[in-house]
Amino acid sequence: MKVLVCIKQVPDMESKFKINANGTWFDENDLAYRINEYDEYAIEQAVQLKEQLNNVDITVLSVGPARVKEALKKALAMGCDDAVHIEDEQSSLKEPFQIANLIADFAKDKGFDIVFTGMQSQDRGSGQVGIILSELLNMSCVSTIAEFEYKDGITVKRELEGGLKSIVKVSTPVVLTCQLGLNTPRYPTLPNIMKAKKKELLTIASTELFAVDSSYETVNFYHPQKSGGSLILEGSVSELVDKLIVILKEKTSVL
Amino acid sequence: MKLLLVGEYREKKLLNVTYDLVGIANKLGADKVMVASGYESDLPKFDGKLYLANANDVGEYNPNIHKQMILDVVEKENPDVIVFIHSSFGWDLAPRVATALKAAQFTEVIDFKDGSFIVPSCNSKLRRELKSKTNKTVITIQAGAFAFSDESTASPIVEKITPSNTSNVEFVSYEEAEAKGLDLTKADIIVTAGRGVGKKDNIPIIQALATKLGGELGASRPVADNAWVDHSHQVGTTGQTVSPKLYIACGVSGAIQHLAGMKKSEFIVAINTDKDAPIGEIADVLIVADVLQFVPALTNKL
Secondary structure, three states: OEEEEEEOEEEOOOOOOOEOOOOOOEOOOOOOEEEOHHHHHHHHHHHHHHHHHOOOEEEEEEEEOOOHHHHHHHHHHHOOOEEEEEEOOOHHHOOHHHHHHHHHHHHOOOOOOEEEEEOOOOOOOOOOHHHHHHHHOOOEEEEEEEEEEEOOOEEEEEEOOOOOEEEEEEOOOEEEEEOOOOOOOOOOOHHHHHHHHHOOOEEEEHHHOOOOOOOEEEEEEEOOOOOOOOEEEOOOHHHHHHHHHHHHHHHOOOO | OEEEEEOOEEOOEEOOOHHHHHHHHHHHOOEEEEEEEEOOOOOOOOOOEEEEEEHHHHOOOOHHHHHHHHHHHHHHHOOOEEEEEOOOOHHHHHHHHHHHHOOEEEEEEOEEEOOEEEEEEOOOOEEEEEEEOOOOEEEEEOOOOOOOOOOOOOOOEEEEEOOOOOOOEEEEEEEOOOOOOOOHHHOOEEEEEOHHHOOHHHHHHHHHHHHHOOOEEEEOHHHHHOOOOOHHHEEOOOOEOOOOOEEEEEOOOOOHHHHHHHOOOOEEEEEEOOOOOHHHHOOOEEEEOOHHHHHHHHHHHO
16 A cells, blocks of 8 residues: 655744745744644554555655755654655745645656645645645545544544544545544654664655646735733743732632 | 635534624625525525525535535636635635635635735734635635624525535544533633643643632643643633633643634633743733743742
8 A cells, every 4th residue: 555645844833933025924044843743643644554554655745945854854764664855945935736736746646545644734724735635636535534544444533623523434545634633643763763864865846846826925924913902921920920819809700 | 796605514503603604795795695505494594695405415514515516506606705614614625616616725714905815824923915816716714703793684595406416435423522521611710731831740730720729620732632631621622612700821822723712711811931922812911931930839829
């Protein structure tokens, strides 16, 4: 069985974001990057499937600038077999439809049975790439999976709202987008990290793949104005404690 | 301008957020056409046209069937914007419909301005203003962003439709959340542990404050997913929606899904080292401090 895992590298969400010169995205310099949290669940699910079935070959793929090689190496150290880097220095300015087309062009003749990916990225949060990819490749797709079982076919549970789930059966080829909590992503072991470091990555320039025009433009990108409603208190812990107790006594009926 | 609104039914009932769709249409001053797979026994009230498929025949949600159902109505009505709720239903369908129509798609729209749609990014720390270059635009709207409480008494003109019934995805059944031992919706005081608490070993510090105040312990999604606290304590879209008199968020950054579950609290205190954390947007008081130092000090002083 051939499995593809699509991952993205995103900045730490705790970062102080600065707007880039064009006002179209954040300035990508001086940020710490990591694998998109949702995608770690996608990697883990692929590796668990491989451990269950043995005859599984996992390719991990990422679109992005040179730094995404680090994310791919980590995915290899977690248990993926091969890594593909679609090199694109401008990837952060591309929209989901453009990214999905690049991936689809790479994947179209490779015969992948299952594609795992995160349900959304932490930075854009559009939740579109995996689903568009399934449409472009004419594969089935179930998004937001919170449980996965491979036994006489594939059964997944989709997370709906308010604690409700739907149980869905689907056959391959299929794209599955992964929700947080699907599994417990493993930490790579040191020997596996060392092995992954030595592995060759396949690098393809995005310009060699099928490109589509953008369907929208970013008019503005900005920090929202503070609503001003919240009182911000800073200072020493003991001062803060005293101030808060006074406020709670004045403003609430609970103290 | 004409909007095609995609309504939602769950477990035989019209979802109330369907009225958010009416809300954005009113705000844009647009003509309203709705399409839904639902039941005649519970029809939405609005002034427009409703294309209704029978959910008993085609299911409440099936991506293949519902995609085609929407595309058929788009063909008949030629709307400018196709609007979904940003829900497990909407965010799954919208990219499928957008791809088929070669239309721009914007996810989780919270507002619009001069022909552009505004969406959050980076955990809601930033905003993007996006303008479509295609004839049709597909959007999902954040639940609550266009809330429309003044429910109309108008009835839509209903046209029944029969979508094709073939799919490569098979819905088996719904699964309810496990019986919850804890009902946070009735709590007057909730003290919630967020990711900023650091590790499972620190949860007793938060629990101690909750106990001292006579309240309950809440948890954000990552805290529940990491099994630091049982899922039954989770507050948010996929957990419980709460409205206590006092909500203390400890090390909670304030992901939109969490805010949706607790923003109706009467008084909100957030404790966070990050002054810019989105929780600050809705907190009455933001204490800029390390929860591991501040919370025990507060507990002692109470």
